[in-house]
Amino acid sequence: MARTPTTSDAFNAVAEPQRRRIIDLLALGERSVNDIVEALDMRQPQVSKHLGVLREVGLVNVRDEGRRRLYSLNSEALRPIYEWVTPYERFWRERYERLEELLDRLQRQTSGDEPEQ
Amino acid sequence: MARTPTTSDAFNAVAEPQRRRIIDLLALGERSVNDIVEALDMRQPQVSKHLGVLREVGLVNVRDEGRRRLYSLNSEALRPIYEWVTPYERFWRERYERLEELLDRLQRQTSGDEPEQ
DNA sequence: CTGACATATTCCCATATAGGAATATAATAT
DNA sequence: ATATTATATTCCTATATGGGAATATGTCAG
Numbered sequence: 001m002a003r004t005p006t007t008s009d010a011f012n013a014v015a016e017p018q019r020r021r022i023i024d025l026l027a028l029g030e031r032s033v034n035d036i037v038e039a040l041d042m043r044q045p046q047v048s049k050h051l052g053v054l055r056e057v058g059l060v061n062v063r064d065e066g067r068r069r070l071y072s073l074n075s076e077a078l079r080p081i082y083e084w085v086t087p088y089e090r091f092w093r094e095r096y097e098r099l100e101e102l103l104d105r106l107q108r109q110t111s112g113d114e115p116e117q
Numbered sequence: 118m119a120r121t122p123t124t125s126d127a128f129n130a131v132a133e134p135q136r137r138r139i140i141d142l143l144a145l146g147e148r149s150v151n152d153i154v155e156a157l158d159m160r161q162p163q164v165s166k167h168l169g170v171l172r173e174v175g176l177v178n179v180r181d182e183g184r185r186r187l188y189s190l191n192s193e194a195l196r197p198i199y200e201w202v203t204p205y206e207r208f209w210r211e212r213y214e215r216l217e218e219l220l221d222r223l224q225r226q227t228s229g230d231e232p233e234q
Numbered sequence: 235c236t237g238a239c240a241t242a243t244t245c246c247c248a249t250a251t252a253g254g255a256a257t258a259t260a261a262t263a264t
Numbered sequence: 265a266t267a268t269t270a271t272a273t274t275c276c277t278a279t280a281t282g283g284g285a286a287t288a289t290g291t292c293a294g
Contacts, residue, residue: 002279003120003251004133015132016121016282020201027205033241046283048242067240067291075208082202084137088144089199091192119249120281133252150271163253165272184261184270 007056010077011084014059018042019050026060026073033069124173127194128201131176135159136167143177143190150186 006012014020021040025031033051037044051071054060058077063070123129131137138157142148150168154161168188171177175194180187 001252001254002277003123003281005280006120006282011134011137012132015129017128018282020128027208034239043284044241045243045285049282052242069241073208075205078202078205079209081198082206085195085199085202088192088195091144091190092196118282118284119247120251122250123252135252151269160254161271162255162273166252169272181261186271 006053010057010059010081013053013057014078014081016050016053018046019054022047022050022054023059023073023078026071027075030063030070030072033071036071123170127174127176127198130170130174131195131198133167133170135163136171139164139167139171140176140190140195143188144192147180147187147189150188153188 004012006016014023018040022036025036025039031039033044033047036042036047036051040047051060051062054071055062059074060071061074063072121129123133131140135157139153142153142156148156150161150164153159153164153168157164168177168179171188172179176191177188178191180189
């Protein structure tokens with residue numbers, strides 16, 4: 001079998017850095033293809049292709065306005081990623097808290113009986 | 118150019134569903150390759166290969182114990198994903214809150230002057 | 235209708251998968 | 265030393281990618 005296709009889910013669609021840039025831009029509001037091309041300094045065909053992938057996994061919506069096509073973000077589609085990764089946050093947070101506590105203890109332990117330098 | 122390599126960052130490493138399963142398992146604690154093979158019902162070589170990718174992007178640590186190799190999760194490496202996706206949560210949360218508010222208003226509006234059925 | 239603008243599609247290619255199968259390497263036990 | 269167990273690596277193949285370049289499609293203006 002080959003690698004999981006980019007269009008198979010949000011995880012794969014978002015793995016490509018350029019597509020994350022597009023998403024980050026669309027977070028600011030609706031944009032035409034050309035807006036994206038200029039803002040991100042990419043070639044038009046590649047932007048269209050990336051948008052195609054994003055559309056296929058439901059990450060963006062499209063709306064026709066004259067001869068332009070306005071793309072907007074559908075943030076809901078990011079939810080599976082958010083929900084998968086969020087539980088892991090407690091691991092490094094806990095570690096951080098333990099570190100803080102440790103530093104605190106060291107601080108108290110050394111204050112007063114150590115000559116400052 | 119080809120697709121962004123799986124070993125280029127956590128985003129790409131994690132795009133593969135089997136690798137997420139491995140991560141989810143390691144979240145429970147250190148595991149040997151064979152533990153993973155059995156728990157996830159995968160072939161040993163594929164597990165080793167997936168672990169290689171995860172190792173390369175720093176998502177797991179290894180420790181030798183006799184003839185076994187114990188892999189553990191390094192959740193810190195998930196942080197870039199967490200930090201990228203988290204800001205988007207407010208989008209759907211806001212939408213949800215607006216919906217709640219709307220339902221609340223409708224509730225108040227209809228209560229009392231509508232025959233129950 | 236024609237030209238100009240906006241977007242999508244097609245063709246090409248180098249590259250990298252993920253899994254299967256087989257085998258290599260490593261460590262331990264006897 | 266040899267067998268056994270645990271893990272890694274190699275070779276294979278079908279498949280898909282992302283970018284470049286060129287072109288097709290669509291839509292408006294005059």
